Amino acid sequence: MNVPFLDLKAAYCEIQDELESAVLASLRSGWYIDGQDVEAFEQEFAAFTGTRHCVGVANGLDALRLALIAMGISAEDEVIVPSNTYIATWLGVSQSGATFVPVEPVESTYNLDPDRIEAAITPRTKAILPVHLYGQSSDLDPIIAIAHKHGLRILEDAAQAHGARYKGKRIGGHGDVVAWSFYPSKNLGAFGDAGAITTNDPELADRVRALRNYGSSVKYVNEVKGYNSRLDPVQAAVLRVKLKHLDEWNARRKAIAARYTSELAGTRLVLPEVPAWAEPVWHLYVVQHAERDSLQKALHEAGIGTQIHYPIPPHLQEAYRDAGYAAGRFPIAEGMANCLLSLPMGPQLDDACVTTVIDALKAAAHA
Ligand SMILES: *Cc1c(COP(=O)(O)O)cnc(C)c1O
Numbered sequence: 001m002n003v004p005f006l007d008l009k010a011a012y013c014e015i016q017d018e019l020e021s022a023v024l025a026s027l028r029s030g031w032y033i034d035g036q037d038v039e040a041f042e043q044e045f046a047a048f049t050g051t052r053h054c055v056g057v058a059n060g061l062d063a064l065r066l067a068l069i070a071m072g073i074s075a076e077d078e079v080i081v082p083s084n085t086y087i088a089t090w091l092g093v094s095q096s097g098a099t100f101v102p103v104e105p106v107e108s109t110y111n112l113d114p115d116r117i118e119a120a121i122t123p124r125t126k127a128i129l130p131v132h133l134y135g136q137s138s139d140l141d142p143i144i145a146i147a148h149k150h151g152l153r154i155l156e157d158a159a160q161a162h163g164a165r166y167k168g169k170r171i172g173g174h175g176d177v178v179a180w181s182f183y184p185s186k187n188l189g190a191f192g193d194a195g196a197i198t199t200n201d202p203e204l205a206d207r208v209r210a211l212r213n214y215g216s217s218v219k220y221v222n223e224v225k226g227y228n229s230r231l232d233p234v235q236a237a238v239l240r241v242k243l244k245h246l247d248e249w250n251a252r253r254k255a256i257a258a259r260y261t262s263e264l265a266g267t268r269l270v271l272p273e274v275p276a277w278a279e280p281v282w283h284l285y286v287v288q289h290a291e292r293d294s295l296q297k298a299l300h301e302a303g304i305g306t307q308i309h310y311p312i313p314p315h316l317q318e319a320y321r322d323a324g325y326a327a328g329r330f331p332i333a334e335g336m337a338n339c340l341l342s343l344p345m346g347p348q349l350d351d352a353c354v355t356t357v358i359d360a361l362k363a364a365a366h367a
Pocket of ligand 1: 062085086088089131157159160182183193194
């Protein structure tokens with residue numbers, strides 16, 4: 001039996017009628033920018049995350065960039081980022097004009113290590129940007145305490161954490177602003193690019209709202225030099241339908257993760273660790289293995305799709321050569337990049353497929 005890493009079409013087929021009637025209604029509405037589905041989705045996603053404001057934008061990278069600009073971050077400033085994130089987190093900071101300052105993660109949780117943050121703060125530091133990687137929240141309370149102590153703002157990258165909880169409360173309004181991506185493969189994914197920010201701060205919400213629309217809140221009156229980064233109404237219609245299924249889909253991911261965790265215990269795989277305060281939504285189920293490449297090859301030969309998130313840390317990318325970070329500068333991020341492997345995960349992965357993956361891993365992980 002072949003097990004794909006992720007089957008997006010299966011999710012589509014599960015709710016095909018609902019999705020197609022929503023998309024058709026959007027197409028037939030005669031209204032193709034902003035409008036009712038965008039506003040309704042913003043309200044529904046704000047309610048889902050327990051936040052006062054949601055502003056839809058074109059994608060997750062723009063959500064990060066516009067949030068930073070709305071917070072007043074600019075060329076003289078520094079923003080603390082994880083050393084082991086997806087490159088978009090760093091690109092958002094670069095595009096705001098600020099300088100990113102990487103900090104290493106806690107090895108067992110993959111998220112920003114609060115104990116390493118203060119050493120990275122300088123007089124230019126303006127914000128901390130934790131990422132809730134793989135669907136599990138960062139340890140936010142100590143990060144918020146550091147931010148308060150040093151007068152810094154917090155932007156969270158929640159592109160992988162729709163529905164995740166920290167100490168019982170959903171991600172969305174812990175920091176000043178939270179950036180979301182609805183890229184198709186995320187837990188809540190559109191049929192193309194889409195993103196949003198959530199915040200409890202009405203001024204920040206208004207600023208992002210203006211920035212996404214040429215810097216204008218009143219038609220043909222431009223307060224600031226803005227961008228064109230609006231949430232597409234067809235995508236908003238898709239997201240409204242999918243949001244209704246998100247809790248059920250996240251519960252299914254959790255059940256798959258629970259099987260992986262219990263049935264792969266005792267193998268040579270390093271399994272994900274979930275602290276008591278975290279309720280992850282398992283965007284990815286990431287293991288580590290010393291001979292990752294040969295394990296991935298064995299799984300591939302057995303028909304099992306896996307991926308690596310991520311094979312090259314941002315500081316070693318050609319794109320960031322100008323930052324001048326040599327190999328060895330962030331050893332935790334670099335070490336992980338060599339051992340990480342993401343197993344098949346998704347709400348439509350059935351029990352038989354999960355069993356196939358577990359059996360193949362048990363056969364290979366001992367080899
Ligand atoms: C997907 C992702 C982004 C970027 O989102 P896009 O919508 O693709 O621009 C940013 N950060 C993280 C951690 C992501 O996983």
